[in-house]
Amino acid sequence: MARPALRKVGRPEEGGPRLAHLDRDRRLVEAAQADPARFEALYRKYLAQVYSFAYYELRDHHEAEDATERTFLAALAGLARFEERARPADGEGASTFRVWLFQIARNAIAERRRRQRRRPEAPLEAAEHVADPLDLEATAVRHDAATAAVRAISRLAGDRRRALILRFVDEMTTHEIAGVLGRSEGAVRVLIHRALRTVARELDDQPQ
């Protein structure tokens, strides 16, 4: 059984500090560890995030779906061995399950990328395939902007790209990204800062 991760919350005037679990997924994880059928709640919660990460990395829907599938099947198979490691310093709402899941996703994506290198790569221009019958003009402007942002991200190298995707698309904290990428928090901050400078230069001459 996972080791509890607790922190003090609440004000003294409310009867003294109480203890709360740090990992927002803890109950879901424990339920799924007791009964694998209840893994579905975690699957539904993180499907889009894992798929987004995979799609930005692999730039192909089928490849992203494949990596997503491998990630969740591997997570379900390994869930009994997952151990909660959230610490008070991780902050409220920290989820080590999410970090663990994205570590699996990162490996699944790396495996798909190795396969991709053996054949021609399809460019990620997803944001150009947009159609909204409601407001074509505004839609076109928005889609140009989205395309530019996606393109700027996709041109970044390795962990810089991953760090920005995890920060902006999956909205992870620096601490979580450090866990996924296997780097220190300081290193992730520098990665993101440098990546943003590169993106700024890339977007400089493009429409907003």
Place this chain on the structure above:
Amino acid sequence: MTAGPPEIRGRDSLEIDALVTDRYLESILAAHARGADMAPIPADRHPDPDVRQAVARLARELPRLHPSFRFEEALAGKLQEAAARMRLPLAAGGEGDASVLAVRGPDLPIAAIDEGDRIRLLGDTRLVIGRPLLVGGAVTSAALSIAGAVYVAWRIRHPQASPMARAIRAVARTRLA
């Protein structure tokens, strides 16, 4: 940039700039998550204007993605089957983590939003999505996402009658029989 606050003293300039950018990002993404304006940040805690502009654009414009609904349900089904296989050894007193999982399934077609769904959902103004959303290969607009609308409507039409729940009931029935 000068190192004012105690937490950034003793760091080199790149680390300080990175820390300032990190704090700024934290504020702007938290505000985005709340759907509110960002709380004011003192000018000496701002990253340089280029970085600020890049942060603003990425936070606003990077699409979030969702796989096709067909894929979502197909994978839910595979997980349900895998979970059922894992539960059998558990019920028999085993450790339950020795299942061999079939990882690769058949290729799944990208989901198509049917025309009926489009027509029914075009006028649904509750379904406002703040950033572009991509579903199974079709990016939708930021303001009103048809795909997002279809997704939410689909969810409404399919409340918690989950494949996992059905699987649990099926296994229970099998055991009782």
